[in-house]
Amino acid sequence: MLGYYATTAISSLRRSKALAALMVLVIGLGIGASMTMITIFHVLSGDPLPGRSDQLYAPVIDPRPLARDHNEPAEPDGNFTWPDAMNLLHARRADRQAVMAGGAVPVRPMQSGELPFYETGRYVTADFFSMFNVPFATGSGWRSEDDESHARIVVLNSELNRKLFGTTPSIGRTVRLKNADFRVVGVLDDWRPQPQFYAQLNGRVFGKTDQFFLPLQTAQDLGLDFNGRFSCWDSGGDARTSDHCVWLQVWVQLDSTAKAQAYRQFLASYWRDQQSHGRMPRPANAQLYGLMDWLTRQHAIPDDLRLQLSLSLGFLAVCMLNVVGLLLATFLRRGGEISVRRALGARRWDIFLQLGVESCVIGLAGGLLGLGIACLGLWSVRQRPDGYAQLAQMDASMLFGTFVLALVASVIAGLLPAWRACRIPPALQLKTQ
């Protein structure tokens, strides 16, 4: 019976070609626009570190003095002062822990005569590599003894390694960063987690990759330039190692929720302990956020994109209203035909089903068009200069999602008109025609 309804649906759509085309076009536009944005969201809110992310946590404490004016944000930005970060690192209360900061240094090529160039990377502590499952092509990271001895060693990401050494093996060779020589101990296998979750998060964390990693204490020792947000509330002393400037990120790995609970308590007791030393005057409120939770809280996805998503959903809503109106008009015009069918014995349900199938046919055609429009939309997003642009690709689940959305939307759009049309009384219409 459904097959028969589908045939009648197509033939009745053929009768009012222009209107059918309009409905398909409108559904296609709505589905296409919203699927473009939904796909981008789906891709950007993906897990940057599958398999490990549920064990990673960002601790947050607030070392700021009591609020002085109402302009300052109520929540701390999640960065740490040097003493706090070092205290947490040396306490070793988590399964793994690492302190890190972004950096940019001039890299001096080996060939004389060539100008140095700037490269961005990260100053980290030993556990960074094992904690984040960083894939090595050759060599390895370093041990915490190297951190403490301020070893001059570096791990290169594949791109910088290729740029400096080409295809020749680079382990043990020397790289000159700013004014110091570093020995290469490891080369990564093109590691580029998206977003770069461990960095300070802002609207531009997608598309970036670190090209080198070297011990944090060494970088501090040599005064290598730090890159990123650095906020202080007091002056005096060396700002970077002072207890009144926050700029470092701390990540911990905790293998079970029980351990996470224990770590939360440890943070709270650390806070109270600092208070007894006259620091951290705000009421103790230590937090521990899981990785995915942290990304959401920090608005890793740019606000402009959220706005675009809302806009596209609003667009879909207007398109759907439009289609409901048009469907209602087409169904009601066929009042005569429907009442004849009813008079011949069709139940309301039969009419409802027949019209429902008709709106599904329109929905499917619209979905097909919408898929094309979404692909076009994603292509145009890939032309954008933003870091997330290259990630905007359609995948299987989104492909399937497009059709589900199109079908669901058209069925919903068809419900009201079909319900209204199946209530046409059998005889009355015959008389008036």
Next chain:
Amino acid sequence: MSHSPLIASLSRHKLTVCLLVMQVALTCAIVCNVASIIGHRMAQMQLPSGVVENELALIESISVDETANQLAKHDADLAALRTIPGVSMVAAVDALPFSGNNWSNGISLVPNGPALTTATAYNGTPDRMRVLGLHLVAGRPFLPEEYIPLDAAHDWAGINHVPSTIVTRALAAKLFPGQDPLGKVIYPGDGPVRIVGVVDHLLRPTLDESEASDYSTLFPMLPDTTDVTYVMRTTPQDRERVLKQAQKVLAGLDSNRVLRRPQSFTQMREDYFRRDRTMITLLLSAALGLLLVTAAGIAGLASFWVQQRRRSIGIRRAVGATRRDILRYFQTENGVIVGAGVVLGVVLAYALNMLLMQHYALQRLPWVYVPVGGAALCLLGQLAVLGPALRASGVPPVVATRG
């Protein structure tokens, strides 16, 4: 013309009319808000930076050698850049509008007092005011003896000793509303700084949403960091060539440095607003798409109704209605529906605006967008219905006798 048949016929299509009204309302609400966002972004993009934008060529130089005397190195670089044909003036600065790296200080009017606001500190060599073409509207330029090093090595300590400053008009108005700012003392650091001049505009390196985008202070401090930007004043057509030569000249003078971002000021401005331009294009196409879909919906339903009512139109024509009456009838009908939609849409527009302000830190919807949006929608409705209405008015009276 009596409107009672109009209302009667609308009430026969309650559901369809309601849908159309809702669609128009939603379109109106979204389009008004989208237009306001576009307007706001466009306004930001057109803010005057205060500098002669199309005559400036920029290059950033970062010396790798930290032990050298940076002031002397900068002087040598400046002397070399001055020899490039086509370059009329050169200056070294630490930041520029749209350059991104922003050094802001809290400004108070008493020592260690509460900051009234924050303002960007711009530093540079003595020629900088003339190179950038800053427009001094009151007071005097800096005197040669006022210049001191920035002292970046000691936590930018120059800010605590600098004697004078030139501020933007917007900042002066914020700090000393209704007063003459010249001669007044401000505290951007530990020590007092006297305002000796006022420039009409100088945007900050990064813009935010408020009028604070123009809160800048110029200080007579010489950049002594390894990282410095050279600004060359030249003619618009010479900029490309000057930039190429500048790279050669600087690399030849000292190869132990990184040269970054050789570009014209115009390019830097374009890069700064690239995201906004994408967003504007996107918002524009969304608004256009919405209007188009709504217009198509109106036209589709109208032509439907015309077909459906051919007989009644014929009868009305037969009993004396002119073509004009029929045309009017459909136009009025459309006006009533779209008008109702717009009224509802105005309420929705403000509701949507509140929602957006809550979630995206957007600004309040300026009222002017609402009547303009409403009027545009009404006009669009009339245009959309024109075709079907003309067809309706063309129905001959003889139709009444058929069927």
